[in-house]
Amino acid sequence: MTMRDLPLLEIEGLTHFYGAQLGCRNVSFDIYSGEVLAIVGESGSGKSTLLNCLSAQLRPTGGTIHYRMRDGSRLDVYGAGEAEQRRLLRTDWGFVHQHPHRGLRMGVSAGANVGERLMVVGERHYGNIRAKALEWLGKVEIDGARIDDVPNTFSGGMQQRLQIARNLVTEPRLIFMDEPTGGLDVSVQARLLDLIRTLVADLGLSVIIVTHDLAVARLLSDRIMVMKGGEVIETGLTDQVLDDPHMPYTQLLVSSILQVGA
Amino acid sequence: MSLSEISEQPAGYNFAYLDEQTKRMIRRAILKAIAIPGYQVPFASREMPMPYGWGTGGIQVTASIIGPDDVLKVIDQGADDTTNAVSIRNFFARTAGVAMTSRAEEATIIQTRHRIPETPLHTGQILVYQVPIPEPLRFLEPRETETRKMHALSEYGLMHVKLYEDIARHGHIATTYAYPVMVEDRYVMDPSPTPKFDNPKMHMSPALQLFGAGREKRIYAVPPHTKVVSLDFEDHPFSVQEWPDTQCAMCGAEGVYFDEVLLDDRGGRMFVCSDTDYCERRQAEGHFGHLHASGGAGAAAPENR
Numbered sequence: 433m434t435m436r437d438l439p440l441l442e443i444e445g446l447t448h449f450y451g452a453q454l455g456c457r458n459v460s461f462d463i464y465s466g467e468v469l470a471i472v473g474e475s476g477s478g479k480s481t482l483l484n485c486l487s488a489q490l491r492p493t494g495g496t497i498h499y500r501m502r503d504g505s506r507l508d509v510y511g512a513g514e515a516e517q518r519r520l521l522r523t524d525w526g527f528v529h530q531h532p533h534r535g536l537r538m539g540v541s542a543g544a545n546v547g548e549r550l551m552v553v554g555e556r557h558y559g560n561i562r563a564k565a566l567e568w569l570g571k572v573e574i575d576g577a578r579i580d581d582v583p584n585t586f587s588g589g590m591q592q593r594l595q596i597a598r599n600l601v602t603e604p605r606l607i608f609m610d611e612p613t614g615g616l617d618v619s620v621q622a623r624l625l626d627l628i629r630t631l632v633a634d635l636g637l638s639v640i641i642v643t644h645d646l647a648v649a650r651l652l653s654d655r656i657m658v659m660k661g662g663e664v665i666e667t668g669l670t671d672q673v674l675d676d677p678h679m680p681y682t683q684l685l686v687s688s689i690l691q692v693g694a
Numbered sequence: 695m696s697l698s699e700i701s702e703q704p705a706g707y708n709f710a711y712l713d714e715q716t717k718r719m720i721r722r723a724i725l726k727a728i729a730i731p732g733y734q735v736p737f738a739s740r741e742m743p744m745p746y747g748w749g750t751g752g753i754q755v756t757a758s759i760i761g762p763d764d765v766l767k768v769i770d771q772g773a774d775d776t777t778n779a780v781s782i783r784n785f786f787a788r789t790a791g792v793a794m795t796s797r798a799e800e801a802t803i804i805q806t807r808h809r810i811p812e813t814p815l816h817t818g819q820i821l822v823y824q825v826p827i828p829e830p831l832r833f834l835e836p837r838e839t840e841t842r843k844m845h846a847l848s849e850y851g852l853m854h855v856k857l858y859e860d861i862a863r864h865g866h867i868a869t870t871y872a873y874p875v876m877v878e879d880r881y882v883m884d885p886s887p888t889p890k891f892d893n894p895k896m897h898m899s900p901a902l903q904l905f906g907a908g909r910e911k912r913i914y915a916v917p918p919h920t921k922v923v924s925l926d927f928e929d930h931p932f933s934v935q936e937w938p939d940t941q942c943a944m945c946g947a948e949g950v951y952f953d954e955v956l957l958d959d960r961g962g963r964m965f966v967c968s969d970t971d972y973c974e975r976r977q978a979e980g981h982f983g984h985l986h987a988s989g990g991a992g993a994a995a996p997e998n999r
Contacts, residue, residue: 543858
């Protein structure tokens with residue numbers, strides 16, 4: 433059995449309460465390398481809580497998460513120290529926020545934003561950092577001439593693409609995305625989705641993407657998880673779930689998509 | 695001190711202004727800072743009879759370590775006779791009555807605002823810095839909770855982001871003061887507003903270096919013979935300011951840190967040593983620059999005339 437056959441991330445009985453308030457309950461699933469999983473559901477269904485728990489940013493009340501490291505060892509994410517968790521999040525993982533100002537340093541140049549992770553892992557050659565930043569700006573279709581401009585001067589779509597470049601520069605294996613296309617207009621959304629799909633395929637990334645937009649889920653994901661009231665109510669291959677939803681809530685969700693010209 | 699002893703003391707301030715309990719508290723912070731070179735130790739900074747920004751951190755450190763036999767030197771911008779230096783010297787003259795000097799090698803304690811003396815320091819001396827902002831990561835990361843975590847986990851990539859920005863904007867590392875250093879391969883430290891020219895003097899210094907930030911309530915230290923390395927990039931190595939072909943107009947010194955002094959409104963200017971003690975000493979030894987009253991070696995007109 434090769435490493436590709438072993439799950440990259442194993443989630444077992446994940447539960448989180450905010451005091452007495454339920455965040456998410458008893459979520460279990462595996463994600464394999466190169467797989468894209470969409471978590472869909474309405475606002476307040478526990479999607480973001482789940483994503484924060486998965487990405488080691490919110491210690492869950494119960495349950496375990498194990499991550500397969502590059503050397504094949506299996507890391508208990510919440511059993512590991514904070515140093516290890518933060519290192520993972522800055523090297524082997526990535527997190528694309530819905531709002532770019534949460535994921536970018538708005539006061540420093542685009543080049544420094546992309547280069548930061550390289551400097552975090554010990555790159556100390558300015559020329560190399562700059563070359564790598566230029567390369568990645570190109571990959572996310574940002575004009576290299578903008579490398580010294582601050583993200584505040586970028587459009588929303590560009591900021592989002594910059595955030596993706598910043599995350600991918602250390603060649604992570606697992607990316608978390610929280611509504612990456614939220615707040616963008618439709619044509620910009622389409623372009624961003626196309627870019628994400630290309631990068632994911634080229635780099636063989638595993639992605640866990642949270643969205644309330646079923647079109648995004650259909651376009652990007654292999655598998656889908658539908659959440660309601662903090663629990664996973666339906667899971668399966670994306671096309672299967674969206675074409676033939678079993679649960680009443682999923683049926684409602686699918687049928688509520690506006691069919692233009694249908 | 696017993697009650698009877700206290701009652702025999704003349705009314706007024708305790709020796710060196712601070713009460714003994716406060717001094718103990720500050721000394722404990724200093725000892726911890728020395729034990730963990732470069733680590734910022736919080737302390738309960740006191741109100742001092744002068745505003746923040748006038749060196750209240752350095753003064754509290756000095757007041758806590760000074761004894762009746764100490765000899766104090768105070769420097770402001772390298773000079774012994776500028777406002778800040780004079781007011782601090784007067785403060786300790788009145789509250790501690792210790793001997794004062796301007797000669798770097800005679801002092802047991804040197805309180806400084808910016809410069810490290812040009813005269814090499816020796817074992818047994820203590821250099822006390824007045825620090826405005828002790829946190830080197832502050833301008834990129836405003837959250838104190840986060841910067842503390844970054845220090846704890848040695849996550850210092852952000853410091854290089856600042857240097858990267860410098861090169862991207864100016865073509866070279868344009869940070870000239872408060873230039874970040876790595877202390878003993880562990881903590882990144884802000885060497886206070888000293889010019890980077892003085893950073894190499896911190897490395898393996900035989901003197902003890904103490905840093906006090908009054909408003910920010912932090913004390914940190916570099917013990918004698920400690921590694922202090924200025925951060926840089928492989929292809930943009932650290933370098934200090936240079937003034938090629940420049941000599942002090944008063945004492946003719948080269949390769950020291952210069953102040954530029956404007957002489958008139960027609961572009962006339964001169965460069966003089968920022969360290970006044972060093973400059974005066976050289977003049978006393980018979981070294982003269984071209985603008986010295988004695989006529990100097992050159993006695994030429996100022997530059998750019």
